[in-house]
Amino acid sequence: MTETESAGRRIDTSRPHPARVYDWFLGGKDNYPVDEELGRRITSMQADAPRHARANRRFMERATRVVLRETGIRQFLDIGSGIPTEPNLHQIAQSVAPDARVVYVDNDPIVLAHAKALLHGTPEGATRYVQADAREPERILEGAASVLDFDRPVALSLIALLHFVADEDGAHELVDTLVDALTPGSCLVLSAMTADFDPENVRKGIAAYTASGVTLVARSHAEIGRFFKGLDLMEPGIVSLTDWHPSAGEDAEEGGPVSLYGAVGIKR
Numbered sequence: 001m002t003e004t005e006s007a008g009r010r011i012d013t014s015r016p017h018p019a020r021v022y023d024w025f026l027g028g029k030d031n032y033p034v035d036e037e038l039g040r041r042i043t044s045m046q047a048d049a050p051r052h053a054r055a056n057r058r059f060m061e062r063a064t065r066v067v068l069r070e071t072g073i074r075q076f077l078d079i080g081s082g083i084p085t086e087p088n089l090h091q092i093a094q095s096v097a098p099d100a101r102v103v104y105v106d107n108d109p110i111v112l113a114h115a116k117a118l119l120h121g122t123p124e125g126a127t128r129y130v131q132a133d134a135r136e137p138e139r140i141l142e143g144a145a146s147v148l149d150f151d152r153p154v155a156l157s158l159i160a161l162l163h164f165v166a167d168e169d170g171a172h173e174l175v176d177t178l179v180d181a182l183t184p185g186s187c188l189v190l191s192a193m194t195a196d197f198d199p200e201n202v203r204k205g206i207a208a209y210t211a212s213g214v215t216l217v218a219r220s221h222a223e224i225g226r227f228f229k230g231l232d233l234m235e236p237g238i239v240s241l242t243d244w245h246p247s248a249g250e251d252a253e254e255g256g257p258v259s260l261y262g263a264v265g266i267k268r
């Protein structure tokens with residue numbers, strides 16, 4: 001089953017957008033000169049920024065597999081899903097559980113423009129794309145309810161999203177509203193930026209994003225921990241993405257810690 005929502009919003013190429021800058025870091029083609037310019041500025045200050053983006057993508061893949069294996073969850077709500085990049089979350093989930101149901105949400109018109117790629121799933125499963133802002137959690141829950149059964153556990157994925165939402169813009173309220181809507185046995189999968197490992201370069205990166213009109217916030221270990229209040233953290237807790245169930249063999253993570261924490265918490 002596939003469906004999408006339309007929203008005739010314009011792609012603004014006069015200023016960088018997080019989804020497109022991230023696509024540039026990942027070597028994608030769905031970005032514009034303004035996005036590349038900001039990406040290059042960040043990379044000139046923090047040469048391994050593309051490695052951090054790749055590590056984040058790989059965290060999404062590992063976390064999705066671990067959640068499927070260790071919790072049995074078969075429903076995913078992925079907010080801030082980004083421009084489709086293979087393997088997408090539903091491809092990972094449905095390769096393990098063909099009946100997995102996935103709802104993607106993003107607020108960027110470029111993601112909507114490419115959303116069809118997020119909807120080619122298995123016939124047994126379901127995927128849906130909802131164009132919405134994370135700061136409207138009730139709207140997201142309403143849109144997701146046509147595909148997800150909220151009486152059964154859901155994995156809420158907020159991967160590399162919350163550093164674009166400041167506390168004063170409702171970051172904690174949106175997480176609380178979404179987690180409150182989940183039944184026990186559900187989980188929160190989260191990655192978010194931190195300055196704990198590389199304060200100087202992260203500070204410069206934030207200044208570059210801010211100068212381009214993009215809100216970006218780094219959070220400490222304790223501040224990330226607040227998003228998990230009332231949830232039981234899976235081992236190994238809140239760690240650099242590279243240390244969260246690190247992959248072995250050819251896929252092993254290169255380099256040291258990255259400037260993003262990752263964690264999974266279970267609702268009891």
Ligand SMILES: C[S@@+](CC[C@H](N)C(=O)[O-])C[C@H]1O[C@@H](n2cnc3c(N)ncnc32)[C@H](O)[C@@H]1O
Nearest residue numbers: 019022080081082106107108133134159160164
């Ligand atoms: C860095 S990308 C991460 C993409 C994907 N989750 C991943 O980790 O590979 C962040 C995404 O969050 C989206 N985003 C940022 N703020 C948002 C908001 N307030 N509501 C919905 N999406 C948002 C951006 O458009 C972008 O696609």
